[in-house]
Amino acid sequence: MGTDKLQELRNKIDNIDEQILKLLNERAKLAVEVGHIKKENKMPIYVPSREKKIFERLESLNKKYGEVFPTKYIRPVFREIISACRSTEETLKVAYLGPKATFTQEAAIEHFGQAVEYIPVSTIKDVFEEIIRGNADYGVVPVENTIEGIVNYTLDLLVNYPLKITGEVILEISLHLIGLNPDKNKIQKVYSHRHALAECRDWLAKNLPHAQQIEVESTAKAAEMAKDDYESAAIASEAAADIYGLQVIERKIDKPANFTRFLVIGKEIPPPSGKDKTTFVFSLKNEVGALYKTLEPLYKHGINMTKIESRPSKREAWDYIFFTDIEGHISEPKVKEALDELEKKSPFFKILGSYPKAH
Structure with a gap:
C-alpha cells in the first residue's frame, strides 16, 4: 500500500515537473520576443529594476499559496530562470576579480545568475578596463567589508573612470x-x-x-x-x-558577522526600482562649517544619508573628498534638486550611481 502511494506521488511530481518545463520554454519564447523589441528600440537587455520587481512580486505572491515552498528560495530559483531566459536575448559578459572561485565571482553569480559569460581578471582596475574596452558589459568589484572596512582602491577608480554603479550585493563571507x-x-x-x-x-x-x-x-x-x-x-x-x-x-575560522559589499558597475544608470540608493562624491570649500553647509540640501529636501566616508583627494595635502550614500534614485525630483544644490556648493562633485538596494 505504501509503495503504491509513493509511486502515485512520484508520478504527480513528474507531471508537475513536465508542466514546469513546458512553462519555462514558453517563458523563454516570450523573452526572445522581448529581446527583439529591446534591440529594435536600442533598449538595454539587462534591467535590474525590472528583475527586482519580479522577485518582490513573487515573494509576496508566495504567501497566497501558503509558503509551502520556502519564500527565501524564491529569489535564487527565479534568478536562475531569469538569467537563463535573458541569455536567449543576449549573453551578458561580466568581468570580476579572479581567478575562479573568488568571493567576487560568488557575488557576481548571486546578482546575475549562472547564464552569463564570466570573465576573471587579475586586478580591480582590470574590471574597469574590460568595460571601457567593450570586452564586458558589467563588472563586479569589492568595496567594503564589515571587519576590514573600505576597499579604498575601488573608491579611487570610481572617481577616475567614467563608469556608474548599477547595483550592489551584500555577501556573507565564510572563510x-x-x-x-x-x-x-x-x-x-x-x-x-x-x-x-x-x-x-x-x-x-x-x-x-x-x-x-x-x-x-x-x-x-x-x-x-x-x-x-x-x-x-x-x-x-x-x-x-x-x-x-x-x-x-x-570551517569558519573568521570572525562572526563577516559581510562584504560588492558593487556592480556598468556604463549607464538603471531606471528606478522604487527602493534605490544613490552614491556620489564631493569635496569641500576651505571655510568654516563647510561640511554642514554642503550637506544642508539633503536635510532641506528630506533625504536620508546612510553613509559618508572621507578619502584624501590626492590633489593637495589635507584635502579630502567624501563618498556618500543616500536613499532614493537620481530621477526622483527631490533627490535631483538636493544634489543640484549640493553640487553648486562643492568644488568637485560626481554622481557615481543610482541603483536598487541589495535585499
Whole structure:
C-alpha cells in the first residue's frame, strides 16, 4: 500500500515537473520576443529594476499559496530562470576579480545568475578596463567589508573612470582553512588575501602560531598555491576547495558577522526600482562649517544619508573628498534638486550611481 502511494506521488511530481518545463520554454519564447523589441528600440537587455520587481512580486505572491515552498528560495530559483531566459536575448559578459572561485565571482553569480559569460581578471582596475574596452558589459568589484572596512582602491577608480554603479550585493563571507593535509600540525605556510588573513588573525595566532602567513592577490589564488604542497594551506571559500581539489581542514575560522559589499558597475544608470540608493562624491570649500553647509540640501529636501566616508583627494595635502550614500534614485525630483544644490556648493562633485538596494 505504501509503495503504491509513493509511486502515485512520484508520478504527480513528474507531471508537475513536465508542466514546469513546458512553462519555462514558453517563458523563454516570450523573452526572445522581448529581446527583439529591446534591440529594435536600442533598449538595454539587462534591467535590474525590472528583475527586482519580479522577485518582490513573487515573494509576496508566495504567501497566497501558503509558503509551502520556502519564500527565501524564491529569489535564487527565479534568478536562475531569469538569467537563463535573458541569455536567449543576449549573453551578458561580466568581468570580476579572479581567478575562479573568488568571493567576487560568488557575488557576481548571486546578482546575475549562472547564464552569463564570466570573465576573471587579475586586478580591480582590470574590471574597469574590460568595460571601457567593450570586452564586458558589467563588472563586479569589492568595496567594503564589515571587519576590514573600505576597499579604498575601488573608491579611487570610481572617481577616475567614467563608469556608474548599477547595483550592489551584500555577501556573507565564510572563510575556511583548506588544504591537502588534514593534519594542522604539519602546516608550515598559510596563503590568502591580506583581508582574509586579517579577518582570521585571532584563529591563526591560537591554532597556527608558527605557520608563515603569505599574502596573495585573492583567496582563490591562495587555494591554487596550496593545491600542490602538503605543508601549505589556504584561507578561502568552500567553492575554492572544490575547484582546486582541496579538503576543508577547519570551517569558519573568521570572525562572526563577516559581510562584504560588492558593487556592480556598468556604463549607464538603471531606471528606478522604487527602493534605490544613490552614491556620489564631493569635496569641500576651505571655510568654516563647510561640511554642514554642503550637506544642508539633503536635510532641506528630506533625504536620508546612510553613509559618508572621507578619502584624501590626492590633489593637495589635507584635502579630502567624501563618498556618500543616500536613499532614493537620481530621477526622483527631490533627490535631483538636493544634489543640484549640493553640487553648486562643492568644488568637485560626481554622481557615481543610482541603483536598487541589495535585499
